[in-house]
Amino acid sequence: xxxxxxxxxxxxxxxxxxxxxxxxxxxxxxxxxxxxxxxxxxxxxxxxxxxxxxxxxxxxxxxxxxxxxxxxxxxxxxxxxxxxxxxxxxxxxxxxxxxxxxxxxxxxxxxxxxxxxxxxxxxxxxxxxxxxxxxxxxxxxxxxxxxxxxxxxxxxxxxxxxxxxxxxxxxxxxxxxxxxxxxxxxxxxxxxxxxxxxxxxxxxxxxxxxxxxxxxxxxxxxxxxxxxxxxxxxxxx
Numbered sequence: 001x002x003x004x005x006x007x008x009x010x011x012x013x014x015x016x017x018x019x020x021x022x023x024x025x026x027x028x029x030x031x032x033x034x035x036x037x038x039x040x041x042x043x044x045x046x047x048x049x050x051x052x053x054x055x056x057x058x059x060x061x062x063x064x065x066x067x068x069x070x071x072x073x074x075x076x077x078x079x080x081x082x083x084x085x086x087x088x089x090x091x092x093x094x095x096x097x098x099x100x101x102x103x104x105x106x107x108x109x110x111x112x113x114x115x116x117x118x119x120x121x122x123x124x125x126x127x128x129x130x131x132x133x134x135x136x137x138x139x140x141x142x143x144x145x146x147x148x149x150x151x152x153x154x155x156x157x158x159x160x161x162x163x164x165x166x167x168x169x170x171x172x173x174x175x176x177x178x179x180x181x182x183x184x185x186x187x188x189x190x191x192x193x194x195x196x197x198x199x200x201x202x203x204x205x206x207x208x209x210x211x212x213x214x215x216x217x218x219x220x221x222x223x224x225x226x227x228x229x230x231x232x233x234x235x236x237x
Contacts, residue, residue: 007135008134008135008137009132009134010130010136011137011138012037012039012128012136013034013139013140013141014032014139014140015031015032015033015034015140015141016032016113016142017029017113017142018112018114018144019112019113020109020111020112020113021110021111023106023108023110024106024109025109026056026103027103027104027106028102029113031061031098031100031102032093032095032097033097034095036093037130037209038092038209039090039091039092039128039129039130040087040131041086041087041129042128042129042136043124043126043128044082044083044119045120045121046080046118046120046140047080047117048079048080048104048116048117049079050078052106052108052116053116055073055076055081055102056104056105057103058073058101059100060100062093062097063085063091063093063099064091065085066085066100070085071083072084080123082123089131090130092209093207094195094204096200097197118140151175152175152201154172154173154175155172155229156170156172156222156229156231159171159220159233163235163236164233165235165236165237166211167208168207169205169206169207169208170182171206172203172204172229173202174201174202174227175201177199177200178199178224178225178226179197179198179224179225180196180197180199180224181197181222183195183221184208184219184220185219185220185221186218186219187216187218192210193208193210213235214235214237215236216234217234218232218234219233220233
C-alpha cells in the first residue's frame with residue numbers, strides 16, 4: 001500500500017481481530033494500534049470486499065476530538081471507507097486503546113476477515129504525520145481469534161529503550177485482566193504522569209512520552225488492586 005516515492009520517518013499499525021465470516025451475521029470490529037506515538041494526524045482508505053461485507057456503522061474511540069464526521073462514506077457502496085483525523089498536538093495511544101470501531105453485515109461467508117480488508121491509496125492518500133510533520137507509514141494487522149489458555153505471572157520488564165529521550169515503552173504481564181495504572185515518579189516520589197488503563201491478561205505494552213523532564217533517574221510503577229511493582233529508568237535530554 002506504500003507508493004515507492006514516499007519517504008517514511010516511522011510506522012504505525014491499526015490492529016483488529018481476525019475471524020471466520022458466517023453469512024447473515026453482524027460483526028463489530030474494534031481497531032487498536034501499535035506504535036501510535038506522537039501522532040499529529042492520519043488519513044487512510046480502507047477497502048472491504050462488498051461481495052462479502054456491507055458497512056453498517058462507524059464508531060469513535062479514545063482519539064481526542066474524533067467524531068463520526070471523520071469517516072467518509074462516499075465510496076462505501078463501492079467497498080471503500082475513508083477516514084481522516086487531526087489533533088493540534090502529537091498524541092499517543094497504548095496498544096489496548098481503541099482508536100475506532102466498524103460494524104459490518106456479512107453478506108457471504110467462507111473467508112477470513114483478513115482476506116477482505118486492506119488499506120488503500122485508491123481514494124485518499126494513506127499516510128500519517130508526527131508532530132514534526134514527518135510521514136508515518138500506516139499498516140493493518142490482524143491478531144488471532146484463538147483464545148489462549150496460557151498462564152501468566154505478574155512481571156514488570158525493563159523499559160525500552162533505556163536510557164531514552166522523551167518516549168519509552170513499559171511492558172509487563174498480568175495473570176488476569178485488571179484495571180490499574182502506570183505511574184511515573186521522580187526520585188522524591190512526586191508523580192510526573194499517571195496513566196489509567198484496563199489491562200489485558202498476558203502482555204501489556206504502554207508507550208510513554210515525557211516532555212519537559214530534566215535528565216536523570218525516574219521510577220515507573222505498575223499497580224492494580226492486587227499487584228504492584230516498581231523499576232528505575234533514565235531519561236536524557
